[in-house]
Amino acid sequence: MASKSRVIAIITEGATPQLLDRWTAEGRLPNFARLLTEGTRGDLVADGVPYEPPGLVSLLTGQPPGEHGVFSYWSCHTPEYRPRVENGESSRHPLLWRLPDLKGVRFASVGLFGTHPPAPMDGWVVSYPMQLTLRACYPPGLHRELAGHGIAPTHDTAIWWHGQAKESFVPDVLEADRRRGAAALLLYGKGADVVLVNLTSIDRLSHIYWQELELGPEHTADSAVFAAYQTADRVIGDALDRADEQTTVLAFSEIGFGPLRSYCAVNDDLADAGLLVRNTDGAGNTTVDWSATTAFEAVQGTHGVNINLRGRYQQGTVAPQDYHKVRADVAEQLAAVINPRTGRPMFAAVSPSEEIYQGAAVTEAPDLILEPADWRYLPLGDQTWAKKVHRTWQSAWHRRESYWALAGPATARANAVAAPVDITATLVHLLGRDVPATLPGKPLTA
Amino acid sequence: MADIKGRLRQVLVESLDLRREPDTIPDTNLVAELGLDSINTIEFLIWVESEFGIEIADEDLSVDLIDDLSRLAAYVEQRSQQTVAN
Secondary structure, three states: OOOOOEEEEEEEOOOOHHHHHHHHHOOOOHHHHHHHHHOEEEEEEOOOOOOHHHHHHHHHHOOOHHHHOOOOOEOOOOOOOOOOEOOOOOOOOOOHHHOHHHOOOOEEEEEEOOOOOOOOOOEEEEEOOOOOOOOOEEOOOHHHHHHHOOOOOOOHHHOOOOOOOHHHOHHHHHHHHHHHHHHHHHHHHOOOOEEEEEEOHHHHHHHHHHHHHHHOHHHHHHOHHHHHHHHHHHHHHHHHHHOOOOEEEEEEOOOEEEEOOEEEOHHHHHHHOOOOOEEEOOOOOEEEOHHHOOEEEOEOOOOEEEEOEEOOEOOOOEOHHHHHHHHHHHHHHHHOOEEOOOOEEOEEEEEEHHHHOOOOOHHHOOOEEEEEOOOOEEEOOEHHHHOOOOHHHOOEEEEOEEEEEEEOOOOOOOOOOEOHHHHHHHHHHHOOOOOOOOOOOOOOOO | OHHHHHHHHHHHHHHOOOOOOHHHOOOOOHHHHHOOOHHHHHHHHHHHHHHHOOOOOHHHOOHHHHHOHHHHHHHHHHHHHHHHHO
16 A cells, blocks of 8 residues: 555544435435445444544544543543543543654544644644633644635534524534535645544534424425535535545544434432432422432433442442442342333343443443433433533434445445444554554454 | 724724724624624634734633623733733
8 A cells, every 4th residue: 555545534423324325315415425336335333322422532542432431521420420521631542643653644633522622743633622712723823724714613612502593503503514624625635644524513413403304204305414414425525526546535423323202310210219319408409419329320421320439429428348239239220110101121231331341441431331222212311511402402312323434545345344443443554554553443444 | 902902893804804894893792793603702812812912711701801892902901911921
């Protein structure tokens, strides 16, 4: 393979194979169709619970969640029980462009969680900040440079959904992706060897507007979700058009999507079992009595339950020597919970985290991981942040199954089933480099 | 201060591509007057940093800061002095 091989990797975050297949077959996504026709594709399956942060950090580090230790946008354990915002400094492993094995490779990364705050590097970063900031780019002048091309980065935290009309929200979300795509190709033109760009509108709009898809195929053209797929389709088309003969275009999503009927408060089940105690004040406000609580839901999106372990939490009640027995008891109680909406068990499995995630950072994961029996009914999660994102208004959530596809000078094993770390290994291999022994992924192109 | 406010008006026009003369921008109620939101506010303040050679801390980002030109000018002046002192 030539040493000047390059890669444009486009993350169509939240893209689900069923919709891709349907809309490409109908001729609605001509550039996805081009990618699939000119190249090869396969399935991508998320590790553990399908969520953007663990998947993206796996891509960025080449390590599975049990090793890098990022399971959510927020930490799973803090002494004061309030999840803390995670960022690029939360991972236990370096980002790809810090690996000695990849010295000399110029990376450009646009819009990936896990890259904020941006640090000096031989390349370019438009980070994914979790708060409003003026410092989301490296080099610092990159924002002004992109603005000069009419594609100033707009961050998801600046486009917040609070129930405003679709017409005043969706165009901004789509425009942010258009700019991300354009910025990625501009940086490709400036000489980046690897361009990573994350398009978030499929995920964001699927959460909110999935119910439009349930109106029937005659409403597809007007649906916000389809508009997001179209936006990604245009970015893929631009990349295929711009890529030279030594450049591979790789598209994938670290998560898929599917319908949601309701989030279910596992804390209610824990309270019913006497494992969580609540206090109610005179005004009717309810709080958790941590000093009397044994177990509680972990932060949203982790499908986790934590044991109130002494020494880890300010008001821990479970002695370290009792941890495993208590955890097993809590798991047994939760396994017996019936979903009142279906009359069937709520969970297909309640597993110790080390059975789901393996690695040195598994202690950062919730103590128990819940596998929903029916993915239309999902654990609600800790409410500290859930209320800020209007989580209970959503009509869809992630699924494990998504896709990868690539076209260009390299050939991949068609229909290979990939994990996120395999995408990282594939990127390295596409550059003509040996995959470092420290990376567990297997290249799809080998 | 008047000079800073004049430069801020010019930056507003250039960064937000406003179709108006800088001296028509009022001192107060800028959010409503110019349609400032979280997207174009970031854009404007990045230009302000560049124009005045200062750093605006994330924790200082607020609607109050950009809604009143006198308040923003005072902030810019304070940050400029801190930059010089450092």
